[in-house]
Amino acid sequence: MSKSKPTPRPALRSTADFARHVGLARTTISRVLNGQPGLKPKTIARVHAAMEATGFTPNAHALHLKGKNSATIGICMEDLLTPPAVRKLAALQRLLRAQNYASLIEVLDPGESRRVVRHFLSMRVDAIVFIGLFDEAEITARISELVVHGTPHLIIDHAGIAGANTVSLDRAAGMTAVVNHLLAFGHTRFGLLGLSSPARTAGERLNGIRAALAAHRLDFDSCTQSLDHLHVRAGDFEYGRALATTFASTPNRPTAFLALNDEIGVGALHGFQASRLRVPHDLSISGFNNQDICAMTTPGLTSVDQQIAPTVAAAAKLIFEQLNGPVRRRPVLRTIVPELVARGSTGPAPA
Incomplete structure (x- = not known):
């Protein structure tokens, strides 16, 4: 049949x-x-x-x-390589979708922002959002163009851009919280893992370390040590492992280690353990970003949570306020305070 x-x-x-x-x-x-x-x-x-x-x-x-809004938001990403950036993008898309807005997404290579923004404007997007850290001169020029054009805009993460509506994490406060946590355990000598990076976020973390030490009348140069220059940062896990291996054989090594991110922190944790050092009995380690991997190590890695949900909620609120309210004469800055998540990798300084 x-x-x-x-x-x-x-x-x-x-x-x-x-x-x-x-x-x-x-x-x-x-x-x-x-x-x-x-x-x-x-x-x-x-x-x-x-x-x-x-x-x-x-x-x-x-x-x-016919004059109707496109109900579309253009989103410019620094990259899609870091889990926090992807989580912010996904969370923002969900909030936009709940209000019946679609998203157009572009990853910005250096020098490409002008072309991408003009493409978004030709598509008549209702607003443009930038997520990540960008070349300052380039992003400043794009924000100036959007302001003149009257297109609502927002930057997530990259603070300090003139005229920009911004939602940014207080990374300095996050690192200050980590150092205070370790100082309370009696640590006064700190190894810095990956914090020599030229990235703006690394500088913000260093400012937090300096502030915490200064508040306790401790000298930054006397209390910290970095061996970043001895290794090439090709991959963060292996970079952290290599730094830990070198520190393990260093006389009078620090008793606490502050990593630029969780990947370097996890790599360092495994490197120290491979060198037969006990964490946290012999030394303490912290990361930054509080990714899922922090709960999968033994012991779990102490880290700083970026508070992605509150960050994106504040970002979405600012976008909708611009879309539905009067034109703002002054840019808006919302600062998100991170949260310290203490796990087993940090403990009392060894006697």
Whole structure:
């Protein structure tokens, strides 16, 4: 017994095609699509049922030409290589989707921001968001253009850009919390792992360390040691392991180690353990970002949580305020305070 073939859907490439298929005037279809008042409920239901049955989707560009918002947000990413950046992107997309906004996403290579932003503007996006850390001169120029253009914008993470609406983590406060935690355990000598990085975020972390030590009348140069220059940072896990191996054989080594991120911290934890040093009995280690891997080591790695949910919630609130409220004359800065998550990798300084 032969099976009947499914009836193919009609090819509806325009509102006119769809109107002919439904048997209504094109103006009536347009009024339904644009949500205009004065239509009978059964007419609206008929159009929606036909859209569901045929899979017809109105041309978004045609709606833009009629003055409707695109309900689309352009998102510029520094990269998609770090888990925190990806988590921020995913969380922001969920909040935007809940308000019926779609996202267009581009990863910005150096020198590409002008092209990407202009492309977003040509697509008539309602706002543009930047997530990550960017070339300051380049991103400052893009923000200036968006302000002149009147396009709502927001930067997540990169603080200090003139005229920019920004939501940024207080990384200095996070590292200050770690150092205070270790000082309370009696540590006064700290090994720095990966903190010589030229990245802005590394400088912010160092500022936090300096502030914590200064508050306890301790000299930064006397209390810290870095061997970053002895190794090439090709991959963070192996870099942390290599630094730990070198520190393990160093006379009068520090008793606590502060890693730039969790990957370096986990690598260092394994490196010290491979050198037969006990954590936290012989030394303590902390990371930064509080990724899932921190709970998978033995002992668990103490870290600083970026508070991604509050960060993205504050970002979404600022975006919607710009979309739905009056034009702001002054940029808005929201600073997110991170949270110390203490685990078994930190403990009392050895006697």
